[in-house]
Every structure is written in C-alpha cells, then in structure tokens.
Amino acid sequence: xxxxxxxxxxxxxxxxxxxxxxxxxxxxxxxxxxxxxxxxxxxxxxxxxxxxxxxxxxxxxxxxxxxxxxxxxxxxxxxxxxxxxxxxxxxxxxxxxxxxxxxxxxxxxxxxxxxxxxxxxxxxxxxxxxxxxxxxxxxxxxxxxxxxxxxxxxxxxxxxxxxxxxxxxxxxxxxxxxxxxxxxxxxxxxxxxxxxxxxxxxxxxxxxxxxxxxxxxxxxxxxxxxxxxxxxxxxxxxxxxxxxxxxxxxxxxxxxxxxxxxxxxxxxxxxxxxxxxxxxxxxxxxxxxxxxxxxxxxxxxxxxxxxxxxxxxxxxxxxxxxxxxxxxxxxxxxxxxxxxxxxxxxxxxxxxxxxxxxxxxxxxxxxxxxxxxxxxxxxxxxxxxxxxxxxxxxxxxxxxxxxxxxxxxxxxxxxxxxxxxxxxxxxxxxxxxxxxxxxxxxxxxxxxxxxxxxxxxxxxxxxxxxxxxxxxxxxxxxxxxxxxxxxxxxxxxxxxxxxxxxxxxxxxxxxxxxxxxxxxxxxxxxxxxxxxxxxxxxxxxxxxxxxxxxxxxxxxxxxxxxxxxxxxxxxxxxxxx
Numbered sequence: 001x002x003x004x005x006x007x008x009x010x011x012x013x014x015x016x017x018x019x020x021x022x023x024x025x026x027x028x029x030x031x032x033x034x035x036x037x038x039x040x041x042x043x044x045x046x047x048x049x050x051x052x053x054x055x056x057x058x059x060x061x062x063x064x065x066x067x068x069x070x071x072x073x074x075x076x077x078x079x080x081x082x083x084x085x086x087x088x089x090x091x092x093x094x095x096x097x098x099x100x101x102x103x104x105x106x107x108x109x110x111x112x113x114x115x116x117x118x119x120x121x122x123x124x125x126x127x128x129x130x131x132x133x134x135x136x137x138x139x140x141x142x143x144x145x146x147x148x149x150x151x152x153x154x155x156x157x158x159x160x161x162x163x164x165x166x167x168x169x170x171x172x173x174x175x176x177x178x179x180x181x182x183x184x185x186x187x188x189x190x191x192x193x194x195x196x197x198x199x200x201x202x203x204x205x206x207x208x209x210x211x212x213x214x215x216x217x218x219x220x221x222x223x224x225x226x227x228x229x230x231x232x233x234x235x236x237x238x239x240x241x242x243x244x245x246x247x248x249x250x251x252x253x254x255x256x257x258x259x260x261x262x263x264x265x266x267x268x269x270x271x272x273x274x275x276x277x278x279x280x281x282x283x284x285x286x287x288x289x290x291x292x293x294x295x296x297x298x299x300x301x302x303x304x305x306x307x308x309x310x311x312x313x314x315x316x317x318x319x320x321x322x323x324x325x326x327x328x329x330x331x332x333x334x335x336x337x338x339x340x341x342x343x344x345x346x347x348x349x350x351x352x353x354x355x356x357x358x359x360x361x362x363x364x365x366x367x368x369x370x371x372x373x374x375x376x377x378x379x380x381x382x383x384x385x386x387x388x389x390x391x392x393x394x395x396x397x398x399x400x401x402x403x404x405x406x407x408x409x410x411x412x413x414x415x416x417x418x419x420x421x422x423x424x425x426x427x428x429x430x431x432x433x434x435x436x437x438x439x440x441x442x443x444x445x446x447x448x449x450x451x452x453x454x455x456x457x458x459x460x461x462x463x464x465x466x467x468x469x470x471x472x473x474x475x476x477x478x479x480x481x482x483x484x485x486x487x488x489x490x491x492x493x494x495x496x497x498x499x500x501x502x503x504x505x506x507x508x509x510x511x512x513x514x515x516x517x518x519x520x521x522x523x524x525x526x527x528x529x530x531x532x533x534x535x536x537x538x539x540x541x542x543x544x545x546x547x548x549x550x551x552x553x554x555x556x557x558x559x560x561x562x563x564x565x566x567x568x569x570x571x572x573x574x575x576x577x
Contacts, residue, residue, distance in 0.1 A: 022119055026221035027097045029126035029157065037090040037107040038118040041067075044111045048090040052103040059106075063092060097124050099157055099191040125220045126192055128156030131229040133214060140203040140234040148201040151214030151229060152194070159184055159193040160218035167210045167265070168246060171199070208236045208267040233271075240268025243275075245307045245317040255324045255396045256299055262292045264307035264317065276313065278306040285313075299325040299353065324393045327351040330386050330400035340408035340434075340461075344373040348386035348400070361385040378434055378461025381406040408461065410437040410481035412490040418501070423470060425494060429479035430464045437481035437488075439465040444476035444491075471496050 027033040037048070050063040063086045064073040072086050079100060085093040090107060102124050109116040136149040151162050164171040164180060173180055183196040195216060211231035218225060246263040247254075254260060264275040276285030277292040280303025286292065287310065294301065301323045308316035329349040338344055348370065350356050360367040363382045373380055387399040410433035417426045431437050436458050454466040465479070471494055478491045495501045 022121055024121045024123060026123045026125065027101075028221055029097055029099070029124055031097050033094040033097050033101060033122055033124075035092045035094075035105055035107070035120045035122070037092075037109065038120070039090075039107060039109050039116045041089065041109065042111050042114070042116070046110050046112065048086075048110065049108045050086065050090075050092045050105060051108065052105045065090060094122075099124050099126070123221075124157065125218075126155060126157035127220055127225070128153040128160055128193075128195070128216050128218055128227065130227050131162065131214050131216045133212070133229050133232045136232055137234065140201070140207065140236055142203050142205065142207075142236070145200055145202045148199045148212065148234070149232060151197045151199070151216075153216040153227070154194045155190070155192045156195065156216065156218055157192050158219060159186075159195060160216040162195055162197040163215050163217065164197065164199050165211075165213045165215065166207070167244070168213075171201075203234070203236060205236075205241070206267065207234070208241075208269055209233055209265065209271045210267065211265075236269060240266040240272060240309065240315070242267045243307065243309060243315050243317045245305065245319050247305070247319045247321055253393055254297070254321060255326075255390075255393050257296055258323075260294045260297055260301070260321065262294075262305055262307065262319075264290050264292075266309060272309055274310050275307045276310055278308075278316075278318075280304055297323050299323050322353065324353040324390055324396055325351075326353070326356060326388060326390055326396050326398050328386065328388050328398035328400055330402060333400050333402050335403040335405065337405040337407060338376055340376055340378060340406055342373075342376050344376060344404070346371050346373065346384070346402065348388075350388050352388070352390060354390060354392070356388045356390050358386065358388045361387065376406050378406050378408065378432070380404060381434070381461075406434060406461070407485060408433045409486040410483055410488040412479055412481050412488050414477075414479055414490050414492040416492060416494060416501075419468075423497065424468050425471070425497065426466060426468050427477050427492065427494065428464050428466045429481070429490070430462070431479075431481040432462045433481065433483055433485070433488075434461045435483045435485075436463075437483040440480045440482075441465070441467060442478045442480070444478065469494070472498075474499070 023038060025033060025035050035050075045067040047064060047066045049061055049065075051059045051061045053059055060075075060077060062075050062077050062080055063084055064075070065071070065086050065088075070088070074080070074084050074086075079098075080094065083095045085095070087093070090109065092105070092107070094101060101122055103122055105120045105122060107118045107120070131151050131153040133149045133151050135147075137146055140146060140148065151164065153160065153162065162182065171180075180200075181198045183198075185194045185196075186192070187194070197214065199212075199214075201212075211233055213229050213231050215226050215228045218227075244265045244267075246265070248261040248263065249258065262277055264277065266272040266275075271290075273289065274287060275290055275292075277288055278285045279294075280301070285306075285308065292307075302321060304318050304320050306316050306318040308314070327350070329347075331347050331349075332344075336344070348358065348360075350358060358370075360370050362371070362384050370386075371380075371384060381404050384402040384404060385399055386402075387397065389397040410431055413430040415428045415430070417428075419425065429439060429441070431439055439455075456463045456466075467477075469475075469477075473496045474493065476491050476493050478489060481488050
C-alpha cells in the first residue's frame with residue numbers, strides 16, 4: 001500500500017478517505033503561518049504528509065512524518081528551505097510568511113486502508129505603511145483649483161483604497177472643486193504595492209483651519225482596517241466664523257469603559273488655542289485645549305456635550321453621545337452537579353441600552369432555545385454558555401457559562417443469546433450511570449474475573465460489556481457495576497451449551513425505540529384493517545347463508561310431497577295385485 005501511495009497520487013482517488021471542507025488560515029506578512037491538520041489522528045496511523053497544490057492542480061510534497069519512527073523529513077523545495085516545522089500532532093508551521101505562500105495546502109494522514117485529507121487555504125496580508133500627505137502646497141487660494149498634495153502609502157498586500165477627507169468627512173470628486181488621480185505600483189520582487197493619490201482642490205472660506213487627511217483601507221487577517229494619515233491644515237487667513245466638535249470614537253460605537261475624546265475646532269486664522277467644554281448637567285464650561293478626554297466612561301455619561309470659544313460663548317457646538325452598556329446574569333452559573341431526574345431551572349437575564357441578541361450554546365453547538373430541565377437526563381450534561389451582544393457596538397459582548405454534571409447510580413440489565421451454530425452463548429451487561437461505572441464479570445463457584453471480549457463506547461451515560469462463553473454445565477454469571485455513588489450487582493443463570501434455553505432480547509437504544517414504536521403502530525394499523533375486513537366479510541356470508549337456508553326449506557318440502565305420492569302409488573299397486 002505504501003509503495004502504491006508514494007508512487008501514484010492518482011491511485012489515492014480509489015482509496016477510502018475522509019475529506020474535510022476548506023479551511024482558511026490568515027497570516028500577516030513576516031509572521032509564522034500555523035496550519036493545524038484538523039483530522040483526528042487514528043490509532044493505526046502509518047504516517048502523515050503535507051503538500052501544496054500548484055496552479056495547475058499538481059501536488060508538491062513538502063513534509064513527511066512517520067508515526068512509528070517519530071522522524072520528520074522535509075522535501076527539497078527551495079522556497080521552503082529552513083522554514084518548515086511539522087509537530088507531533090501534524091501541525092505545519094511556516095516561518096516568515098511571504099506573498100508567495102498564498103496556496104492551498106493539504107494535510108494527509110495515511111493508515112493501512114484509509115487516507116484522511118484536510119485542505120487549508122493560506123491567505124497572506126501585509127499592512128500598508130501609514131499614509132502620508134506629501135508635496136503639500138505651501139498655501140491655498142480661494143476660488144482657484146490647485147494641487148493640494150499627494151497621499152502615499154507603501155508596502156501593502158493586497159492593494160488598498162486611498163480616501164481623502166476634509167474635516168473628517170470623505171471628499172467626493174466634483175468638477176472644478178476637487179479632482180483625484182490614483183497611481184498603483186507593484187514591487188516585482190516583494191509583490192507589495194505602493195499607492196499614490198493626488199488631490200486638486202478649490203478652497204473656500206469654509207476651509208479655514210479645516211483638517212485635510214487621507215486614509216488607506218486594506219484587508220488584514222482579521223478583516224478590513226483603515227489607517228489614517230496625519231492632518232494637513234493649509235494656511236488661509238480668515239477670522240473664526242464657526243466652531244465644530246468631534247467625538248472619537250464614533251458616537252454610535254461608544255461603550256462603557258471606553259475613553260471619549262472631544263475635539264473642538266475653529267475655522268479662524270490663527271486658530272483658537274483654547275475652548276470651553278460643557279459636560280451634561282454642568283453649566284460651567286471646562287477650559288481646555290482643542291481636545292478634552294473622558295476616561296473609563298459609564299452609562300450615566302450619556303448626554304449632550306458642547307464646546308465654544310473662550311471669548312465668544314455664543315459660538316457653540318454640541319454632540320449627543322450615548323454610552324452603550326450590556327449586563328448579563330446567569331443563574332445558576334459555574335459548575336453545578338445534579339442527580340438524574342432532578343429539575344433545574346435556568347435563567348439568563350439581560351439588561352442593555354438597546355435590544356440585544358441572546359444566543360445559547362451547548363458544547364460549542366448553538367441551541368434553538370434556552371435550556372429548561374424538568375427532569376434531567378445524562379445527555380443534558382455539558383457546558384452551557386449564554387452569550388449576548390449589541391450588534392451595532394463593536395466589542396460589546398457578555399457571556400456566562402454553566403457546567404452541568406448529571407450523576408446517577410449504576411443501573412444494570414443483562415441479556416443472553418445463543419449463537420446460531422449452537423457452540424457459544426453471548427452474555428451482555430448493559431450499564432447506565434455517571435460517573436462512568438466500572439464493569440466486572442465473575443462466575444459462580446470459581447469467583448474468577450472473566451475477560452470481556454468487547455466494550456461499547458460510553459455515550460450519554462450508557463455502555464455495555466459483552467462476553468462469549470461455551471459452558472459445559474449450568475453456570476451463573478454476575479455483572480458488577482461500580483462508580484463513586486454506588487456498587488450494583490446483577491446475576492444471570494446460563495444453561496450448559498447442550499441445553500436449549502430462551503434467549504433474552506438485547507436492550508433497545510433510545511434512537512431505535514422511536515423506530516420500533518412507529519413499526520408497532522404500523523403493524524397495529526394493518527391488523528385492525530384486516531379485522532374490519534374480516535368482519536364485513538362475515539356479515540356478508542351470514543346474510544348469504546340465511547337466504548340459502550330459506551330456499552332449502554321450500555325445496556325440501558316439495559321433495560317430501562313427491563316422496564309421499566310415490567309411496568301411495570306403490571301401495572295402490574300392491575292392493576290391486
């Protein structure tokens with residue numbers, strides 16, 4: 001098999017293998033790419049390999065690890081020389097991520113009769129340098145279209161988009177007022193992009209002290225991000241005519257614990273150096289520079305914030321700020337141990353600044369509704385998580401967990417079945433309980449422990465132990481199940497192999513009980529239908545027989561008269577003679 005596998009990748013198509021869906025690993029440029037194999041390592045594993053696929057689909061093997069010799073071999077692939085590391089759990093690490101590492105990699109675990117494959121797609125991202133406005137105009141003149149400057153951002157992958165802002169707002173292209181020209185260059189060696197955008201702008205009085213910035217929006221491992229340039233203010237001499245206030249971060253995304261920065265701007269030249277900031281509920285302004293920061297804000301900080309010029313308080317700007325909050329209370333929480341059959345009420349209470357979404361998870365699987373336990377079963381045990389979030393506010397999430405343990409004393413049911421050959425008998429000990437009970441077999445008389453031939457997986461508090469025996473005389477088998485709660489014993493008499501006896505049916509699993517019930521309902525329906533049909537047929541037959549008997553009476557009467565007449569004629573003949 002190994003020779004066939006190593007010499008022909010095509011032959012793998014005819015083997016039985018288990019494939020997983022595509023999985024993407026995002027990595028930053030220069031970081032180490034870590035790709036888990038995502039396949040449970042089978043017990044009979046022979047070896048594992050990693051490969052990547054060329055654009056034409058042909059494979060290139062890069063790493064090999066034997067499960068027996070614990071040795072690792074790396075293929076002679078120049079671009080991955082001294083960059084690979086294959087761990088014992090077959091996780092592949094590639095150091096110093098490059099753009100050329102964007103490929104489809106496949107982990108392959110090989111047993112004697114199976115090949116398990118798990119593909120992984122690698123995406124590499126490079127954050128561009130902070131955009132910078134260069135070649136700035138020394139001054140701007142109103143009503144004249146002039147080159148304001150160039151915004152440049154280097155070393156990006158993939159390329160990003162450059163946006164120009166005026167006073168924090170996006171500058172849209174408008175004929176005669178603002179024109180933007182974009183250039184894109186790629187380094188042939190590093191495959192990184194340099195983006196440049198030139199802006200021609202016609203200024204007005206409203207542009208006095210208005211900050212001009214640019215940003216580059218790009219995609220990184222965690223999604224879309226934006227990096228902003230420093231502000232550029234151009235020299236235009238006009239007195240202050242307007243005050244504006246900015247709130248950072250965005251007014252719709254402030255949450256408890258954030259720092260709020262209020263920024264007050266005047267459009268005069270020279271620009272005002274100090275402002276008055278008015279906080280909610282405080283009539284007196286706080287004298288500060290053009291920024292005022294509130295740290296670790298709470299929900300009671302919601303309100304209107306204002307700023308004004310120091311010497312002209314009537315020139316004022318305001319901003320309404322909502323500090324979002326989210327509270328979650330789970331009862332009970334932490335680790336809870338209950339007995340099987342107990343009731344357990346569970347509540348998850350949410351208090352928030354707006355409607356919040358609530359999601360229940362059990363063992364990392366989303367539940368359709370909140371859990372409710374009127375009578376606990378073993379399958380109810382697990383790790384429950386109540387998670388809530390405000391979708392409109394990034395990072396505002398709360399979660400609490402409940403680890404439920406359902407305990408129960410061991411319960412035993414024993415069954416026996418004779419092999420069709422008549423040479424052996426199978427004895428099964430079905431056990432239910434938690435913690436998992438230990439099963440032990442003994443035989444009456446000798447007291448020796450019998451080696452079990454098969455043991456099922458322990459699922460939802462149940463499993464069984466099965467043995468096969470060929471007794472030459474009648475014996476009694478005892479099954480003992482014991483956990484931390486109790487020790488339970490059950491016995492079963494088994495006749496000698498030469499003596500026939502009634503077999504006991506195996507225990508029906510929970511999943512099959514419903515199927516059996518459905519089959520029973522079907523059989524009952526068929527029997528009832530047959531009985532009704534028989535009843536109708538019986539009535540029809542009875543009516544038919546009744547009519548037949550009436551007709552028979554008339555026929556018999558006629559036959560009797562004929563017989564009497566015949567006898568009279570015979571007597572008459574005798575008399576005459």
